[in-house]
Amino acid sequence: MHFPRRTALGQLALALIGGAVFAQGEDTSRMPTWQDEIAKGLVPYHQLTADDFRIDDKTQPDMAYAIKPFIDPRYHYLLMRNGDWYYAYLEKWVIFSGLDKNQSWRKSKFRELQRSLPHAQAWLDLNEICARQLAALKPGELPSGRGATPPEAAAALHQNLDAFLKEKYKALQAEADEFQKATNHGANMKKVIELGKAIRKRLDALPVPTGPGYDLPAGTPSPSPSSTPKK
Numbered sequence: 001m002h003f004p005r006r007t008a009l010g011q012l013a014l015a016l017i018g019g020a021v022f023a024q025g026e027d028t029s030r031m032p033t034w035q036d037e038i039a040k041g042l043v044p045y046h047q048l049t050a051d052d053f054r055i056d057d058k059t060q061p062d063m064a065y066a067i068k069p070f071i072d073p074r075y076h077y078l079l080m081r082n083g084d085w086y087y088a089y090l091e092k093w094v095i096f097s098g099l100d101k102n103q104s105w106r107k108s109k110f111r112e113l114q115r116s117l118p119h120a121q122a123w124l125d126l127n128e129i130c131a132r133q134l135a136a137l138k139p140g141e142l143p144s145g146r147g148a149t150p151p152e153a154a155a156a157l158h159q160n161l162d163a164f165l166k167e168k169y170k171a172l173q174a175e176a177d178e179f180q181k182a183t184n185h186g187a188n189m190k191k192v193i194e195l196g197k198a199i200r201k202r203l204d205a206l207p208v209p210t211g212p213g214y215d216l217p218a219g220t221p222s223p224s225p226s227s228t229p230k231k
Helices: 009-015 034-041 111-133 150-182 189-204
Strands: 042-044 069-082 085-099 145-147
Touching: 009 145, 034 042, 042 069, 069 111, 085 150, 111 150, 111 189, 145 150, 150 189
Parallel strands: none
Antiparallel strands: 042 085, 069 085, 085 145
């Protein structure tokens, strides 16, 4: 049975906005860890293999396979009073990113997944470029909020941060759409390889996030570009 060379990536940006907010005075140790993310089926960025795609013959029968990258911002904010106003500032900022294995699948009769991996990998690499750029931002480079009361300041922070992230994701979606157009949705393998190499070069130039919140459980493949083969 033939499956169209299409993926479910058109909704990429819609799945990226997420996060948990912990207010002033709460225990910052409650910030999630990679162990928490992995337990939900969200795994760190890595070089894709066929094993990353579970068999699913019921979802979207007109598609051969689907890959769902994710970006999951997590943050902690502080509230401060200055005169008649309250201000909400981000104190801690952690970006989890990689592959959502819950929504990445393939049809059992699709025999070309290995050949399609460079196409899927380029999608994941584009997502990771955006994630690492976000992770590199310092709290002072991110939006804040102001209000007459603490709840108003917190609400303003959330609204401003949501708008900020949507703009970042909009740019990511535009580039992803252009990649799909240029490669004829992965059918033009020569173009997939060409653009994939260029995307990977950009990714390799960005540092892998390190520090509190980014510690990977033992046995987890490293997201470092040096640990993954070049195409």
